Amino acid sequence: MKSPKVTDIPMNNIVITAENDKLNIIFSGDVLGCDSAGAVQKIQGMLQSGIKQVVIKAEDLEQWDSSLLVVIYETLRLAQATKLKADIKGLPKNLRDLMQLAFADDRKPTHGGEDYSFLESIGKATIDSAKTVSAVFSFLKQTLSSLGRFFSGNSVMRGVDFCSALEDCGPKAIAIVSLISFLVGLILAFVGAIQLQTFGAQIYVASLVTIGMCRIMGAIMVGIIMAGRTGSSYAATIGTMQVNEELDALQTMGLSRVDFLVLPRIFALILAMPILTMLADIMGMIGGATVGVFMLDLPYEEYLKYTLNAFNLKNFLVGIFHGFCFGIIIALCGCYSGLTCGRNADSVGVATTKSVVSAIVWMIVTTGIITVICLELGI
Amino acid sequence: MKKAVKIDVKDLTVGYGDYVLLHDANYQVNQGDIFIIMGGSGCGKSSMLRVLTGLIPPLKGDVVIDGINMVSGAADKVQKIREKSGILYQSGALFSSMTLSENIMLPLQQYTDYSPATMRELASLKLALVGLTGFDDFYPSEISGGMKKRAGLARALALDPDIVYFDEPSAGLDPISSRNLDDLILEINQSLGTTIVVVTHELASIFAIGNNSIFLDAETKTILARGDPHELLKNPPNEAVYKFLTRGEKK
Numbered sequence: 001m002k003s004p005k006v007t008d009i010p011m012n013n014i015v016i017t018a019e020n021d022k023l024n025i026i027f028s029g030d031v032l033g034c035d036s037a038g039a040v041q042k043i044q045g046m047l048q049s050g051i052k053q054v055v056i057k058a059e060d061l062e063q064w065d066s067s068l069l070v071v072i073y074e075t076l077r078l079a080q081a082t083k084l085k086a087d088i089k090g091l092p093k094n095l096r097d098l099m100q101l102a103f104a105d106d107r108k109p110t111h112g113g114e115d116y117s118f119l120e121s122i123g124k125a126t127i128d129s130a131k132t133v134s135a136v137f138s139f140l141k142q143t144l145s146s147l148g149r150f151f152s153g154n155s156v157m158r159g160v161d162f163c164s165a166l167e168d169c170g171p172k173a174i175a176i177v178s179l180i181s182f183l184v185g186l187i188l189a190f191v192g193a194i195q196l197q198t199f200g201a202q203i204y205v206a207s208l209v210t211i212g213m214c215r216i217m218g219a220i221m222v223g224i225i226m227a228g229r230t231g232s233s234y235a236a237t238i239g240t241m242q243v244n245e246e247l248d249a250l251q252t253m254g255l256s257r258v259d260f261l262v263l264p265r266i267f268a269l270i271l272a273m274p275i276l277t278m279l280a281d282i283m284g285m286i287g288g289a290t291v292g293v294f295m296l297d298l299p300y301e302e303y304l305k306y307t308l309n310a311f312n313l314k315n316f317l318v319g320i321f322h323g324f325c326f327g328i329i330i331a332l333c334g335c336y337s338g339l340t341c342g343r344n345a346d347s348v349g350v351a352t353t354k355s356v357v358s359a360i361v362w363m364i365v366t367t368g369i370i371t372v373i374c375l376e377l378g379i
Numbered sequence: 380m381k382k383a384v385k386i387d388v389k390d391l392t393v394g395y396g397d398y399v400l401l402h403d404a405n406y407q408v409n410q411g412d413i414f415i416i417m418g419g420s421g422c423g424k425s426s427m428l429r430v431l432t433g434l435i436p437p438l439k440g441d442v443v444i445d446g447i448n449m450v451s452g453a454a455d456k457v458q459k460i461r462e463k464s465g466i467l468y469q470s471g472a473l474f475s476s477m478t479l480s481e482n483i484m485l486p487l488q489q490y491t492d493y494s495p496a497t498m499r500e501l502a503s504l505k506l507a508l509v510g511l512t513g514f515d516d517f518y519p520s521e522i523s524g525g526m527k528k529r530a531g532l533a534r535a536l537a538l539d540p541d542i543v544y545f546d547e548p549s550a551g552l553d554p555i556s557s558r559n560l561d562d563l564i565l566e567i568n569q570s571l572g573t574t575i576v577v578v579t580h581e582l583a584s585i586f587a588i589g590n591n592s593i594f595l596d597a598e599t600k601t602i603l604a605r606g607d608p609h610e611l612l613k614n615p616p617n618e619a620v621y622k623f624l625t626r627g628e629k630k
Binding site: 253 | 458485486
């Protein structure tokens, strides 16, 4: 006669025995920190070999921890999923009570996350993208309406908010903009000097730095600094207002969120950015002169002469125009990210990141567009 | 004498996108009621409040306040009704960059022609009404959670509203502050005749202030019970309501 198949897996005082169509799981002694994942995996494998009933019991069980609970809970879930009978009468009352609690129906969520197939995911992503584009256009429309209200004297924008925003993005940004621009001028001069030295044309470092800073580098550097410094601050401030229900309060008071929060910030950056760009141009040129005069030993008068020769009002104005456009982009990206922020702390972080990334991307796109237009116009 | 109907909710379905939280809700709030919207977590209480206050549109149905359909009515008429409503949010939702006085003056600046001096006096009065005399020039960050709620209530009362909505007024408050806020709600209701709509699951508050209510159920997505909370406790229409009103006791 064929003897019944018996498999013993002693595992830190857990004995799992398969006998004909019955799986016995017996806990004894101390069951502390056992390999619950391994035990469950073995139980799962054994359940597939014609088992019809699972019996879980304890014999002289002393100390135990959550690893034992995991084995019982997962085994019961497996039994439930495969419609097997499970008997836990042999467990102490406290363990049975805990399992009853874990399987209580009335605490199951009434709705949860949905699983999508690959195609459904693509469809959902497409719909979400369309919604985002629609939301962006709606925001731009609201901003234009708000500007209309402002110029017709019907805006609820507060002067004090504009002054506060201007102070934050103007005087308070001078130090960092000056430092970074000075260093960029310095680097530009160094890199240029290495190449120009081979032709004995170091003096043209002055032209390189002047044209580079005035035409584009000054504006780009200010744009990146302000996107990281001010745009992110707008997103975080407005996002926190969303979390604190302050945006809801504005809406229910009938106050336009764009008038109240977006307009002062746009105006502040529109005013501050061209001025900061001018400052960046000057600081960059000073940085270049520092390298030219003190390190390349170029005569000061000569350097100044070449700088003035290279300075072109058109280049300068193109740079200022870049700064103006970047101001609008940073304010719009920062405010939009804040206004569309979710209602928890994580969302504020996401909104902040989104504002910086989108502002930088749009600044680069804008730079490309302006460059093409300038080329076409011969500027 | 029968009270006039202030808010009439008809076949209202509340949810987000395809997800329905509550369907075909019908109820009325009478003039001068302290109306409680109660139910377990996730039953749609706060979403119902967001629909009533116009923050989100309903998926279906109508909200009629003082005879004006707030969902499909003319924008100017809807706005007039909104101006006569005040809301106290869970966190107070005071603007952190403004003093308490400036917070209260904000709706006054928007909707009245009062001089700045008058508005300042009105703000002081509203603060005094909620027990915050002398706190005019304090910023929200300088006061406690309970005081923030009271300041939020002062702002909600700025335009002498006909209806004041409260979203979980007791949340985050100690029992004494919670009781004080309940007393304040009763005081406002009795002395100004304001209709009050409160979303809460705080039993002590429900029984202390409520004289009319609805019970929302997450499972059936319907209104399971309606009426005076005290009456509902005495004669619970079903097990779920009884369990809720007795903190889970079995019948």
